[in-house]
Structures are given as structure tokens and as C-alpha cells.
Amino acid sequence: MTVPLQSALDPGGPKAAAILHLGWFLLITAIVAYVLVTVALLYALRRATHRPAAFDDSDFDEPNRERGRVRWVAAAVAATGLLLLLFIFVDVTTARSLGSPAVGEPLRIDVVGHQWWWEVKYPDSANPQNIVETANEIHVPVGRTVSIKMTSSDVIHSFWAPNLDGKKDLIPGHETRTWFRADSAGVYRGQCAEFCGHEHAKMAFFIVAEPPTQFEHWLESQRSGAATPTDSLAQQGERVFLSGSCAMCHAISGTSAGSNFGPDLTHLASRRTIAAGTLPNDASNLAGWIIDPQIIKPGVKMPPHHLDPGSLQALLAYLATLK
């Protein structure tokens, strides 16, 4: 079997690790309780088959036997109660330790849920203008706490990257927060966990945990506007983008395209996937996606586009420059 891309059983940070730890405790306790109940049941069944078949009340009139059973049942109930107290203690202790991030200045990221993609922003507290906007791919520095502020622009979504953290809902009209930390570099997949309509199944994202210097480098390159195309094919592609329907939904900073209905495409070519984690980001997939996204993701808000082959080639060449 292939190793699952996203799994709560393979933690990449302290939060998921603590939850997994708790999970093992719960599982082992549950197995012990299950075995005890099952053994008691099977023993009762086996023992009981040696008794007389007819209805016989005498057994109950024997006070010693009756008292013995009362004791057994009372002991089992008491054991259940004690086990549950232990459970609540362990649960609350774990929950408290996960409640607030560890020391250190956290990296702040804002996430907005959309049907069916993730808008990601890196605000700069010093300069509010200096904001980095991307989609479906969250780069974070290894070892640093990441504090995420979330809301939704439409329906309820839920942010879940099981290798790093449990879920947190994105609710329109509410602001929710969570935090996580990735302790080892890697690409962690996550996806929407609250049913959000047609393409709930295809609303994934990636968290890319990189060494801090590499992360800073990435952030810097994202902060810059889009590169101006130099070759003529790409220039033609830019015209296709700006004069066609693309610019009605998508923004590319440094151009006149400024709509934020769909994902920001300023650095599209730097992303690993398109269509919210659905397809690898390469020219052929991108071409198929532009021509008819409804085949890949039926119900998605992006309409089909009837482009002649030349325009499509030009558009793809332009999009490839958006590194």
C-alpha cells in the first residue's frame, strides 16, 4: 500500500505528535476495556450453558449469589468511572498544552476559505501595504510557530493538515485561530474537512515547511510584482489574459488585473499544483484546466474558455513566466 499523503499517524510537528500520543493512550485504554467486557460476556455465556434450562427463580432467592453479582456489577461500574476520570484528566491536560503556542514571535498568516480554494495572505505588521497573497500553498519556516487567523467568504470550511494539527473551522462572520509548528522540513498535504458543496472533495492545500532562510527568500520573491514578459509569445499571452475573461476573476499584481474572485495568479508558476491540489502544475494540465475546468472539477466556479490554439499557447507561455 502506498503511504498516505496526509495522515494523523505521521506527525510532523508538536501538536499532531501530542494528539497522536493521546490517541495511543485512548486506543490502548479502549482495547483493555473491550477485552474485559468481551471476556466477561463470553465467560458468562460459557458458564451459563451448564445451568438447567427451565425458568428457575431459586437462583435469585439465594442471597449470597445475588450479593456476589451485585458486587461484581458495582466493581465494574466503579472501574468504568475511575477510567473515565483518568480519561478526562489526560484529555484536559493535553488540550491545555495545545491551547496556546510555545514561546517566540509567531509567523502570522491569514487564511480565507472559498468554494473551493484557499486564499492565503502573509500580512506585514510594519507595512500593511506589503502583503503577500497566494493560494492553496502555504510556505512556513521550520521550527517557528505559525499563527493562523481564518474566516470564510461563503460557506463553512475546515482547515485540516493532519500531519501538523487537528481541524479548525472557517466560518463566515466569525474569526477563528489556530497555530502549529512544523519540526521537520517537508511538504504536508491538507484538505477541507467540513462539507462545503459540490467540490468539497477537491479542496486541498499544501503546507511547505522550509528552512528559515529559504522561507525568507520565498517570501521576498512572492512580495515582488509579476515579472513583465519579455518574449513576444508571452506578451501576446498577457494581452489574452487582460483582454479576455481571465482578468474578470483573477488578479496579477503589476498589471491591471485586480479582481479577487478567484485565486491570485501573480506567482502561479511557483506553485506545485492547480485547482486546489487537484492536478500537478504543468502546461498540459493548465491547458486542460483553462479550456474546461468543469471536466476536472465539475461545479467549480470557473467557466470553460473557448480559446483558439494560438491564444492558448500564448496564454500558457505568459502564465509560465509568473514565477
Place this chain on the structure above:
Amino acid sequence: MAHANAIPAFDDPDDRPGMLTANEEDETWATLTRTWDEGSGLWAWLRSTNHKSISRRYIVTAIVFFMLGGIEAGMMRVQLSRPENSYIGPDLYNQIFTMHGSTMMFLFAVPVMEAVGLYFVPLMIGTRNVAFPRLNALGYWMYLFGGVLLYVSFFYNTGPDAGWFAYVPLAGPAYSPGKRLDIWAQMITFTEIAALIGAVEIVTTVFKQRAPGMSLNRIPLFVWAMLVSSFMIIFALPAIVVSSSMLAMDRLIDTHFFNPAEGGDALLWQHLFWFFGHPEVYIIFIPALGMISSIIETFTRRRIFGYPAMVLSLISTAFLGFGLWVHHMFATPLPQLGQSFFTAASAAIAIPTGVQIFCWIATIWSGRPRFTTSFLFVIGFFLLFTIGGLSGVMIASIPFDLQAHDTFFVVAHLHYVLLGGAVFPLFAAFYYWFPKLTGRMLSERAGRWNFWLFFIGMNVTFFPMHLLGLHGMPRRIYTYLPEMGWGNLNMISTIGAVIIIASVCVFLGNVWISLRRGVPAGDNPWDASTLEWATSSPPPSFNHLFIPVVEGRDPLWDARDGELAVVTGLRTDRHEGLLTSVMDAEPEHRYEFKGPTILPLILAVFGGGCIVLAIFTPWGVTLGAIAAFIILTCWFWPTISPDYDTPRTR
């Protein structure tokens, strides 16, 4: 006995002033048959108000919905059996899982439990009909129309597609245009009415119509379970009445209860829905516990150990069941301390459940079980439900739930709880009570196939889902990418679903053949202890020839050496029953049950028609109120029997 003055009730056969002769008994039987006869043919069928004929329809309808829900489940399993399967697209898939959840919860589980209760409670407490026979008929028609509305819409591609929980804003007017969600909301209205009617029937019947001598501490545990569950319905349903009405208003007349842009709140829906939705689970589960008690008692031939503890457990489960709803909302921004209380409550409910399981084991311990199919399903209940209960405690933990919530882990959990905790007991109950319902035994051989296939299929289907959930597979996704690594486990799960379907086919075949060629059952084939077995199988329209007098918790075992003492002196030439006191069941009054009438069906057609009309225009509500007023006026028009107070001499 104190009540002997009111109505002659004889608790000791030797004290009887005179035994009834066989001739007198035959005469009474003939008169009662004439009095309670509802005629035959379609017209009589539509007018029927006999609790048994209505419950039979209820049970059959619920089984039909169970099969429809099962077919939907099978389609989902086919779609998910391999990655990027193109068998069903997202639009249909979302409708199907919504239909599956709504069908199983609203059209199968709750109605079938109520239906079994409405059939057996009157028989078990020794009365002739439920308290309000016409209302009972209305309940069935409302339920039927609600289900038909949902399925007709579904076949016209207008099935709801926002989940059985219909979270707003997705279910609101902005993100679910069209009529799909309006149909869902009105289907809820129909089933709310039906469920509340059933609950009121059971509470009243149990409180006021028990056979003389059946004091509260002698009620069969199944009847206790139905009583507790009915109280839960009465307290839980108003929350969904309010929320589904608010949703319908948001969608129909532009109110903004749930619209954050206009000061509404999306989380309000979740609180209201789960304040109903979690107790709903116990509304389904508690009657199942009662069935288990009945069956264990019969097949171990021992009185249930710890009767008071069992009753108190049922009641405390019901109370705690109302304090758990937030555990569906751990991922929402609610204060952590507040959430912890719900963790504690969710854990605490394991205690009353544990008490019952331990008491049953103690009962088996002292008895000698007969391993009938019914009893096998009870053992299956222990083995499966305990898994679901323990995984339930696991997800009561907030941090763990944040990983498991809305994944296949929860799908596994809830199916272990609902199949293990409700469907297995239902199968057990079906094998147990089928002889009473039909007069014939189900085949034990086919029953064993039925059991083993279901038991194996259930585990093959749902056990892998625990792992799938932890491996990151969310619920309610119509497909997944091949590289996710979920393909193999999903394929195993789909194979399990095929085994379950095979099991249900064996069951249906067993019913079909046994109805025709089954061994005749006789009155009491299992040598059971409760009153439903004191009459013929199937019971006559008036249930018991004479209202029995109860002297203990297990009337038929207590009366082993003699015959059951009975009440005489009730009129047999009209639908007369006995009202008794709430605590001690001392006879208080005689009471005339209403007879058959077409009015419930008319009210259901016009009232229900207006509920459907309200999907399209608010005028449906106005017209519905007028129609209901007129029909109810006819319904309640006083009719006094001319000879109501005339004493009759035998």
C-alpha cells in the same frame, strides 16, 4: 386489593367467585371481534385506527426506507471503491449521501423504533389500543407523505444535497438555490409531526392504560425504554422544529436568522440542530436497549438483573443525552473550558450504558441462554456496540476529535453505534417478535446466515474506515486522488457492503418464505414472560380477550401455575378500555377509544399538501391553517354514545 371495589379484579384464582365458562369466553370473543372489526377492503384500510394495523404499515414502510437508504449506501461504496472513479459525479453523490443520512435517521431509525413501540406497548401493558387512535393514524400518514415527498423529489433530481445536518450557510438561499433544501426542510416538518405524535401516544398510553397491578416498578423494560425515548422526543424535537422553520423562512421569505451579513449567525444552526441531533441518537438507541432486555430475559430464562438500576440508567442516559451536543462542534470557535464540560458529559454517558451492559452480563451469567438467531444478534450487539461506544469515548476527547472529526473515523464510529446499537437489536427484535406479528416462526437456519453475513459484512465494511480516517480521509468526499493511498482500504470496505447486502437479501427471503411456509408459532413460542405473549399470534384486533391483572414484573412466569387473573365487567359492545393510575395502575375509569375514521387521512392529505405548497409560496401556511381548522373541527365534533353511562348486565 384496594382497587377491587372499582372493578372486579381477581388476583388469586382461588378467590374468584366464579370462573368464566368456556362458553362465556367464546361469547365474549365473538362480541369483541364484532365490535373491533374494521371491515376489509381498501376503504377500511384507509380508515383503520387499530394500533396494530397502523404499526404494521409503519414497520413495513420503515423497512422499505431502510432498503432505499441501503441502496444509496451501496452506490456510495461503489463510487469510493477506487480513486477517481467516475461512476457518480459530485452533484449526484452529494444528493445520495444526504438522502442516505436523512433516510436512515428520519425515515428509518426513529420511525421503526416508534412503530415497534406502538405495536407492542399496548400489548405488553394489556390495553386494547393506543390512547388516541385517530392521532396515531395521522402520525403514520404524515410520516409516509414526508418520505414520499423526499423520494419523489430525489427521482426528479431535486434531492437535498447539503447533508442530513444541512449546515448553513451552505443550506441557505445564497448557496443552495432551487428547491432541494426546501424539500428537505419540509420532509423534516412531516417527520417531526409523526415523531411527536408517536411520542405522545406512547407516553399517554403507558401512563394511563396499564393493566391493573402493573405499577411503575413492574413495567417491562422495553416499555420503560419506549417511555423514556418518547420523553426525549418531546423535549428534543422542538429544537429542530424551530431550526428547520427558521431555515425555511430564511429561504422562503428572506428572514436572516442564519445570514452573517445581516446579523444572523451560522453557528446558531449548529447549536439548534445538534441540540436535537444528539438526543436523536439516544432516541434511536434507548428503544433498542429495551428490546435487548426483553430478549435477554426470554432467552436466558432469568429475570433481568438489577431492574431498578436498568430503569435509572435509561433515565440518566436520557438526561445526559441532552448535554452532549457541543461535541459535534469542537472545531468551531467555542471557549475551551466550555467545550471541556461536554467532554465530561460525553464520557459520563458511558456509565449508565456500562451499568446496563454489566447487568445484562450478570443476567446471562445466572441464566441458561438459548442460542436462537435473536439471541445471536444480541451477542452481536455486545461485540459491535462496545467498539462504537469506546471509539465514542475516544472522540469525546477534544484534541483527538479535532483529528477524527468529519473523517471516516467518525463514519466508522457512528455505524458501529447505529448498526451495532440499533440495527442488530432490531434484527434480534424482528426474529423475536415476528411470530407474534404474523403467527409464524422465521427460519432459524436462514437466520444464522442472516446474522453471520451481517456481522462479518459490517466489520469488513466499517472497521477499515477507522484507519482511513486517521490516514486523512474526510467524510462526504465523492472521490479522492490515487496518490492518497486510500484505494485498498476503500475496496475492502466496498466488498463488506456487498456482504451486508447479501445478508439483507437473506433476511428478506426468510421473511417472504416464512410468511407462507413458516412453522405456526402458537401464543408463546419462546416461553416469554410479558403480556404480549398471553394472547394469540397474531393478536386479535382487541389484543387481549380480558384485560389481565398483573402481580409481578414477569406476569406469565409469575402465573406459571395458574391462569392469569383478569378484569371482567368491561363492556364488549363498544371500544372500551380501562384507565388506571399513573403510579400504581389502580383502575380509575372506563374509557371509550375512538373508532375508525377517514379524517386522519384527509387531514394528512390537505395539511400535508399545504406543507408541500409552502415550499413554493408562504400562502401554503395560511391555507394549511384553514384546512386544518376545518378538518379538526369535524374531528373534534362531540359524539356522545347515547348509552354512555348505562350500566349493562352480563
